[in-house]
Each structure stands twice: as C-alpha cells, then as structure tokens.
Amino acid sequence: MQKVLNVPFTKEEALSLRAGDSVKLTGTIYTARDAAHKRMDEAIAAGQELPFDLTGNVIYYMGPSPAREGRPIGSAGPTTASRMDKYAPKLLDLGLIGMIGKGKRSDAVKEAMKRNGAVYFAAIGGAGALLSKAIVASEVIAYDDLGTEAIRKLTVKDFPAIVVIDSTGEDLYQR
Amino acid sequence: MREISVSKITETVKQMCIDANYRLSPDMCDALKKAKESETSELGKEILGSLEENLEIADKEFIPICQDTGMAVFFVEIGQDVHIVDGNLEDAINEGVRQGYCEGYLRKSVVADPIIRENTKDNTPAVIHYSVVPGDGLTLTIAPKGFGSENMSRVFMLKPADGIEGVKNAILTAVKDAGPNACPPMVLGVGIGGTFEKCALMAKKALTRPVGEHSEIPYVKELEEEMLAKINETGIGPGGLGGSVTALAVNILTYPTHIAGLPVAINICCHVNRHVRREV
Secondary structure, X not given: OEEEEEEOOOXXXXXXXXXXXXXXXXXXXXXXXXXXXXXXXXXXXXXXOOOOOOOOOEEEOOOOOOOOOOOOOOOOOOOEHHHXXXXXXXXXXXXXOEEEEEOOOOHHHHHHHHHHOOEEEEOOOOOHHHHHOOEEEEEXXXXXXXXXXXXXXXXXXXXXXXXXEOOOOOEHHHO | OEEEEHHHXXXXXXXXXXXXXXXXXXXXXXXXXXXXXXXXXXXXHHHHHHHHHHHHHHHHHOOOOOOOOXXXXXXXXXXXXXXXXXXXXXXXXHHHHHHHHHHOOOOOOOEOXXXXXXXXXXXXOOEEEEEEEOOOOEEXXXXXXOHHHHOOOEEEEEOHHHHHHHHHHHHHHHHHHHHHHHOOOEEEXXXXXXXXXXXXXXXXXXXXXXXXXXXXXXXXXXXXXXXXXXXXXXXXXXXXOOOOOOEEEEEEEEEEEOOOOEXXXXXXXXXXXXXXXXXX
C-alpha cells in the first residue's frame, strides 16, 4: 500500500504501518551512523542529554557526501542498519519511533520494536543521488568533528521508503 | 627507460577518483538495463528503474552515484622499464586521491586507525596493489570500494576433498548471508586457489573485469554461468526485497595452490561496481 506519512509521527501511526507498505516521508528526520550512535550511547550512560529528543522521531542511518554550493546535501543513501543493532534497542526504549536504513536487523532490535511500537524502513541502497533529491534542507546539530558521521537534522519531502519490519515484528526480508 | 613524472600520476589519479564515482562503466550500465528487462517481480523492476534513474541523476547533476564513495583501491601495473621521477609513486597516488576526493565532493570514509578511528579527512591512504610487468607502460585501475558489500565478503579455507561442490557452497553461503545488506543486485569477485591472501586479492581483482566477459578456462566459465543462475534462484532480488535478479555477474580468477589446500575468497560488490582503468 502507498502511504504518505509526516515525521515525526505518533505510536498510533506507527502501529498502522505494515511490512510491505510503500511510504513517502515528509518532515524532519535525523541522521546518525556508527560513530554518532557510539557517542549517544556514551551520553546515555553518563546521564547526559542527547542532541535531539528521540520521542516520535526517526533516525536515518546515513552519512552523506559533501554538498556542492547551493545544494542542501550531496549523495545521501542508506547505510547497513545492522551495524547499529547494538545501540538501537536502548534508543527505541527512549522513544525512537522509526529507523531508515538497509539490510537485516537482529532479534533484539525486533523485540524492542514490538515492545515500543516502532517501524524499520528500507530506502534503496546505492541510490544516493536519487534519494538526495527528497532532502530539501540539512543542518549539522551535533558531533561536527565526526565529518560525514555528524548528526544532521534533515528536512525531507516525499522521501521514498518501504516498511520492512513493522511493529508486530513482521519482516519483509523473510517472506 | 621511460621517465614518468609523479605530477602526471597525481593528475591522472585525481581524475580517475572523480570519474569512477560519478559514472558507471558501460558494461555495468548495460547489465543494469538488461536486469530491469529480465526481472520478474514488480517491486524488483521498480527498484531497478530507480537505480537507472539514480545513474542519470548522478551523471547529469554531478552527484556521486552512492554516498559511500569508497576506500580507494588501486591496481598498479608498472613496466620494468619505467622510471618514476620527481617524487615517489605511493605519495603521488595518495596525493591524487586527496585532491580527487576533496575537489570532487566525494565522501571521506577513511579512519587513520582501525581501533582509535579518527577520520583522515581526505580519504587517504589508498589501498594499493602493485605488480611489475614487462615493458615501459604504467597502467592504473581504481576500484573505489564501498563497505556495505565489503563487510559481507568472505574467505573460506576449504579442503581439497571439498572440491568444486565446496566452492559452489561457499559462494552461495556468502550470497545468502549477505542478502539485502550488500545492496543487490550484486557483482561477485571470486578467487580460487593460491594462498590465504592470494585468493582474496584475486577476488578483488576479479571485480574489475568487465561484466559480461568470462574466464578463458572452460570449466571456470561454466562455473561462472552456473553460479550466476544459482544465485538468481535464491530470490533475494533487487534491494533484497525479492525477485529474479540478485547478481549481475560472477567473475572468477584461479591460481595454482598447495597440495593440502583449496582457498576460496568471495568479494561481494554492490550494483555500484566502480572501476576505471587508465594508462599514464
């Protein structure tokens, strides 16, 4: 089913999504990949505040190529999600409602998604030029020293993704 | 003895880094077009259509095909009658990578130490494989390698008794484990024989052979064709979301090996299988 979804979104909206749904995301999402996840994990352990409120928000596992003058971002496709599996359950328990990446997730992540009513989307891996067209603004909000791995706040319009794992744990990759 | 100045090498490398990341070679573009025609799943066709559109946007709007512009891997074939002047070859290549990645708006994806993990901020150093060949030529091949697929690559130290069936199982195991993670449709580089490191190097080099070309050894060509068919029967499909096109090619290189061993390496590459070859 083709669905249009504003981000951030509510748990009720997350619960209505099903594995196999094609969605177009519009609104605000945040990028984070390996190094940013490690730092967020350390911040949580130290009792510090995270760079953004996770509640109802979506993390895009992505590190862009540099933007040319006059453009918001460079190439911007998803990275392999399983590398973030170690950190994802904790973030889901803190309110994260969606993740965008590519590839399989661990059972621990699926359990945390079921527990919290969250969704995992896949974007097309290796289509970074195409996907960049759905990103209209980008701003580094934390960990600037990490370069491409910094946390960015992205404004997206009709960003195409597919629900791969829904809040019931149904996994499109395993069909 | 022919003299080649390092400045010429740096300039060539810089341009190769940029060219490789903005345009796929014609063999890969053709293979993706054919894949779209033969794909049986609707969603798979749609994804392959998006990949085609992605290539057009990358080319026309000068956006890298994939944000993972890779670690810069080079194969350098240097003629034994060549004399490099004005500096050293390795520095010249790394300077070309630095300039290409910085001036070409390519991602800096290299950390200086695997444990400390601080980004070098210019995508150096490159990974460079040298071979000395007859003559006075200098041929460079760049194959920028993304790590979504690199992480799914494998080395198997099989026993001689495992034979060709063991090799087939190893290839299928690597592909099934990789699944959606390696951004299918993938290209497989396979090295059979040699030693632990030789088979891995052959697997990497096999990825630079144009898709559609086959081994000159009859049984190896057959194995390439058989494995491509078997991989496509797995149903993993474009994006790992199901379909009849999981791989675009299986390229195999072989080498003599030890009486006690049968090393097999499988280097998986995504559909953004970049390779540019140039004479200096």
